[in-house]
Every structure is written in structure tokens, then in C-alpha cells.
Amino acid sequence: MNYKNKFYRKLLSVVTAAALLSTVAVPAASASMKGVKPGKPVKDQPYELTIMHTNDTHAHLDTVAKRITAIKEVRDENANTLLLDAGDVFSGTLYFNNYLGLADLEFMNLAGYDAMTLGNHEFDSGTSVLANFVKDAQFPIVSANVNFKKDKNIKKYTHDRIASKPQDGNIYKGIVKEVNGEKIGIFGLTTAETVDISSPGPDVEFTDYIEEAKNAVQAFEKQGINKVIALTHIGLNDGGGDNDLTLAEEVDGIDVIVGGHTHVELKQPMVVDAGKEPTVIVQANEYNKFLGTVDVVFDKNGKVIEHAGKLLKIEDYQDDAKAAKILNEKYKPAVDEMKKRVVGTTMSDLIGGNPPARIAETNLGNLITDGMLDKAKTINPNTVIALQNGGGIRTSIPAGEFTLAKVLEVMPFGNALGIMQLTGSEIKAALEHSVRLAPTANGGFLQVSGLKFTYDSSLPAGQRVQTVEVKGDGANFAPLNPDKTYTVATNIFTAKGGDGYEIFAKAYSEGRVSEPGFVDWEVFTEYVYAQENRTVNPQVEGRIIDLAN
Incomplete structure (x- = not known):
């Protein structure tokens, strides 16, 4: 499918804040983008990236086999893709009560996630349970404002740096991900409210999210990386002291914010135009109801010049056979028994x-x-x-x-x-x-x-x-x-x-x-x-x- 047809297949307008919140948000201009083709980047030509994103799935696994199918279909249609999760995989159904996140992890590994950030609920059962999740993850985890240096359970999996060559099963402030020859910077943020609303313990420290974001952007820029994604679990406009709108307004150089925590159904992306370049914000509601997708086109300087986003309704997809077999044979019987x-x-x-x-x-x-x-x-x-x-x-x-x-x-x-x-x-x-x-x-x-x-x-x-x-x-x-x-x-x-x-x-x-x-x-x-x-x-x-x- 060529670039032009794919973009016209999606809605190109942007959600304004009228029904949800008050902010300075402006839509990006649409364009036909003739001559732009997916595939390996060409010097001085626009670069297209498709980001698939989930957040606040909260152990809702009964439809996970459909999510796997949706992910496969998006990958089949797009050459340059990322699959990201904005946190709160843990807590919410009996799948978590029984398997403590490891059932979710098996399906995330099967889906081939590229990165996730930590939500507040990842700490609900303490860092020992989180450590078991992290070490078996077949993808890196990013959170720039969480310090695990003193925590005995998880400090061995954490690294206080931006990783150019990240390893699976480790936590970094941010990572560099190469997608078909183009380097993308991805850093994470976790709400500091976690201290009050979950159970991280006294040895986990949360630092200022604005300062950490600025530091991450600068670190990427020093490496010549001009395409930056913030993978956040701080909420779109949450009243807890940190949120994506403030982040977009106060930190220049973030191209895309893939958010979570507030469970917002952003049917189309928001754009905050407060700095030198626009920042696109997306969020995909909750409970595995949607697979979020956003196509972003960058010019040669890393500025977003076009975007199109859509939430794909998971219930509209067929079950992936392999995932359905794992769910129904390995996990679901015990959950059904727990209900009794x-x-x-x-x-x-x-x-x-x-x-x-x-x-x-x-x-x-x-x-x-x-x-x-x-x-x-x-x-x-x-x-x-x-x-x-x-x-x-x-x-x-x-x-x-x-x-x-x-x-x-x-x-x-x-x-x-x-x-x-x-x-x-x-x-x-x-x-x-x-x-x-x-x-x-x-x-x-x-x-x-x-x-x-x-x-x-x-x-x-x-x-x-x-x-x-x-x-x-x-x-x-x-x-x-x-x-x-x-x-x-x-x-x-x-x-x-x-x-x-x-x-x-x-x-x-x-x-x-x-x-x-x-x-x-x-x-x-x-x-x-x-x-x-x-x-x-x-x-x-x-x-x-x-x-x-």
C-alpha cells in the first residue's frame, strides 16, 4: 500500500481540547505527500514512522489474541514500525491476581514489543514482583525519572543512562532504536504519584519529570538524533502534579508523546504547538479495547510535518491462533476457577x-x-x-x-x-x-x-x-x-x-x-x-x- 493511500485511509484531523480540557492545541496541516514512499530512508527525504501503542491494559487478556492479530496486520501494511506500551500492564483482573503480570508478559513477548514504560500499578505488589517481570521481558523498559539504585530487587536490571544498544530485560532512562536505518530516541516517564498511590517502597526514588525529560532530549541531540518519543505514564491532563500537556509545553524537542495513566480515548492525536516544533500526543484508552496507531512523517531536520492517527477496535479482529491456544490452555482455566x-x-x-x-x-x-x-x-x-x-x-x-x-x-x-x-x-x-x-x-x-x-x-x-x-x-x-x-x-x-x-x-x-x-x-x-x-x-x-x- 503506498503512502498516499494509507494516509487518506486514516483521519488526518486533530482532536482539540474543547470537550476534554483547556490547552493550546493546534492541528497539523494535512498534505498529499506525493512521492513519499515507505521503506529505507533516503537522505534529505521525509521519513515515515508508524507507531503502534497500548496503555493501561490492566491484565485484560481475554481479547489479547485479537490484539496480536491487529499488530500483525499493521506491521504487514507498514515498513517502519514501533510497538510501544505506556504502562499499567499490572492489576485489574484475575489474570494479574493469579499470574502477577507474567501472563501479560508472555503475550507482549509474542507480540514483539519494542519498549514499555512503567506505570504506577507496576509497583502494586512491590519491586520483587516487578523484577520478575522485567528480567523476562524480551524488550527494554524506559523510565528516566525512577531511580532504583537503592532497591535490592531491581537495581541489577537498571542503568542510569541512555542506551545506544539496549538489552532486553533491562531498565534504562531511554534507548536508541534503529528502525530501518533511522535512529529514534525513546525515553520514559512514570508519575511521581506512584509513591502515594502504589507500593514502590522506600528505596525507589522519583525525580523531577521535566528536568529528566530535558536531559533525555539533550542526550539524544548530542548523538545527532532528532526524532524523539516520550513514552509516558503521567496522564494527559492528570491533576496529580505531572502530565503530558505540561511536558509538551515545557520541554522542546519531543516529537511524539505516547501516553497513559488517564485512560483517555484519543480517537485522533492532539498537537501542542508551544515550542520550536509541534508535539503529537496519543493515548489509547484502556483494558485492551484498542490498538493505537499513529503515522508520523519527519522532515530531514526531524520536525513532524504530517501525522495521522487512529484507534483500532480490538473486538473487530479475529483471534491469532497461537495466542488463543496459549490463553485458553495455559491461563484461562485457573482464572475461571478463581471466580468460584x-x-x-x-x-x-x-x-x-x-x-x-x-x-x-x-x-x-x-x-x-x-x-x-x-x-x-x-x-x-x-x-x-x-x-x-x-x-x-x-x-x-x-x-x-x-x-x-x-x-x-x-x-x-x-x-x-x-x-x-x-x-x-x-x-x-x-x-x-x-x-x-x-x-x-x-x-x-x-x-x-x-x-x-x-x-x-x-x-x-x-x-x-x-x-x-x-x-x-x-x-x-x-x-x-x-x-x-x-x-x-x-x-x-x-x-x-x-x-x-x-x-x-x-x-x-x-x-x-x-x-x-x-x-x-x-x-x-x-x-x-x-x-x-x-x-x-x-x-x-x-x-x-x-x-x-
Whole structure:
């Protein structure tokens, strides 16, 4: 397939920030690029590179055989390719609980990844588990701002330098990758939030990501390398103190940022035009739903002069036979068996589903949000409220013992925890949105913890909430202060504006949402495990009262 046809096959426009965030982002101009052909680079001619990218796959391996097929097809169509992962391979499904990342690694090795960076969840089980993953990786790992020199488990695999000839199973600040005769610089960055939201241990240090990025770019430039990729797990516009937009604006010389952490579905690339040259940013959502692709054309000076990106939907592909055989024979049987394990016992029916969790407070809604609040407090002790959309509580749990399979029926989406900074007035506006359709069932109806409120469903929408109280000190309720900022836990679906929560989407776009992760069903089971004898008996407590009843 010639270059021109391939580029017209893809969408050439660029995502602006309007729906997601506020930034200076401009689209690159499209061009027909006549005469540019894939293959070995020719002196003073544009060079085309196809980057395939994944991020935040979180052990979602049931469709991994389809991902292998997608990767093979892209390679067949393009002469110059890279396959990169932007971190958070670990944690999220029973495949990780049982195989601690090594199942994922087998498929990454089979796919032929060229490099990955470390996500915060790579540290969830400590550096000993991460070390086992690193040493068996048939590709190098890059992270410029993580220092493992003091860590006994992993320091022997790490190198404090840019590697011109990187070795598989080792961690570098960055690497030089030669793709069909052309040298590409790739460096990595990992969110410094990892210290607070995961378990790296006291001997792992995180350094300033902006300074490390500048140092990496300079190191590549000294070697005459003018094509630079930042492989990052810091989030597109994450509120945790580091993100890709700031990186693109403050560090010149980065041509492409392949990002992760915020699970953003960037259907087309963003371009930040803040320095001497534009920076293209891509991210491929989550959970192995997509294989991201971006074609980038560089001029002879290494400047991006054309790009086209597309997310390939994994479910549209057929299974790769070899990968499917490995999954179904080696890994899946044990995972299916794990689903039968008993999580705990409930003394009463736990009520969820449609309509109960979408029209009123339920005991299961209380249990889930109490677990969310408990987990969020371990990350940010200032968290005082938790909110869960009723549409994310899919069914009820009968009294008696319940299994992990049943928990996964209740929370099948794998929604991750997010922590928001909201004013009291924003919280009240969100509660108005929650009850605007009551008593009609609504997936956006919020179950709550750390908060109680009354509303009158007979009044017009937007004027229904009558009283709101918050347990700000953890023990006593006090009236919601409209001018005070509160720390609020929810799931990322809701935090990004799901179910029409524009007030949350605004907070997200302004960088007021931190994304520590931690999947809902894991947070729930952890909370149940912490109860005496793993037994629960939550009640409806008057957290949500409709005065019209």
C-alpha cells in the first residue's frame, strides 16, 4: 500500500481540547505527500514512522489474541514500525491476581514489543514482583525519572543512562532504536504519584519529570538524533502534579508523546504547538479495547510535518491462533476457577440493579461507597465523600455466601477510583443532577458515603435538593459549605463526565482529578475482607431522603 493511500485511509484531523480540557492545541496541516514512499530512508527525504501503542491494559487478556492479530496486520501494511506500551500492564483482573503480570508478559513477548514504560500499578505488589517481570521481558523498559539504585530487587536490571544498544530485560532512562536505518530516541516517564498511590517502597526514588525529560532530549541531540518519543505514564491532563500537556509545553524537542495513566480515548492525536516544533500526543484508552496507531512523517531536520492517527477496535479482529491456544490452555482455566472463590457473607440481601440503585439509597450502594471512601482515605486522608453512579451497580447479591463471580456481575465494567477536588456548590449541583429525573430510574443517580441529603422530587429539576450535610471530621455531620473545597472519591467514568455530569468533567479538564486507579471490584472485595469474619450487614440509613414520599 503506498503512502498516499494509507494516509487518506486514516483521519488526518486533530482532536482539540474543547470537550476534554483547556490547552493550546493546534492541528497539523494535512498534505498529499506525493512521492513519499515507505521503506529505507533516503537522505534529505521525509521519513515515515508508524507507531503502534497500548496503555493501561490492566491484565485484560481475554481479547489479547485479537490484539496480536491487529499488530500483525499493521506491521504487514507498514515498513517502519514501533510497538510501544505506556504502562499499567499490572492489576485489574484475575489474570494479574493469579499470574502477577507474567501472563501479560508472555503475550507482549509474542507480540514483539519494542519498549514499555512503567506505570504506577507496576509497583502494586512491590519491586520483587516487578523484577520478575522485567528480567523476562524480551524488550527494554524506559523510565528516566525512577531511580532504583537503592532497591535490592531491581537495581541489577537498571542503568542510569541512555542506551545506544539496549538489552532486553533491562531498565534504562531511554534507548536508541534503529528502525530501518533511522535512529529514534525513546525515553520514559512514570508519575511521581506512584509513591502515594502504589507500593514502590522506600528505596525507589522519583525525580523531577521535566528536568529528566530535558536531559533525555539533550542526550539524544548530542548523538545527532532528532526524532524523539516520550513514552509516558503521567496522564494527559492528570491533576496529580505531572502530565503530558505540561511536558509538551515545557520541554522542546519531543516529537511524539505516547501516553497513559488517564485512560483517555484519543480517537485522533492532539498537537501542542508551544515550542520550536509541534508535539503529537496519543493515548489509547484502556483494558485492551484498542490498538493505537499513529503515522508520523519527519522532515530531514526531524520536525513532524504530517501525522495521522487512529484507534483500532480490538473486538473487530479475529483471534491469532497461537495466542488463543496459549490463553485458553495455559491461563484461562485457573482464572475461571478463581471466580468460584467465596469473597464473604452477607446477612441480608444486598440490593442493587435497575431500578433499585437508580431511584433511591440501597444497602449495597452504601457498602460500595463506604469501601470507596475507605480506600480513598488511604491515598488522600482528606477524602470525606464517596459517590457511585447507580448504573454501575448492575445487580443484587442474595443473603449468604457470595463469590467473586457474583461481585463481577455487580461491577462488570472495571471502573477505577478517582479523587476529585470540588467546591460545596459543585457538589450540590451534582446532587441536583443526580435526582433531576426522580422518581424515574436514572443510571446517574448517586449512591453516597460521608454525605447525606434531602430532596423533593415534586419540585422542578434543579431546585430539588433541600439540605446537604457532610461528615467532614469523619464522625459528625455538618452543613455543606458552598465555598469550601472538599475531597471526593468516585469512579473515573463519573469523574470524566459520564451520565451527564458536566460539573465533574469541568473539574477533570481543569486538572482537579487525581487517578490513583484501583478497580472497583477489587476495592469492594478488599473492604469485605477487612470486615470481621468477612461478614457484612449494611443498612439503609437515611443518607438519601425524598421529602415527596
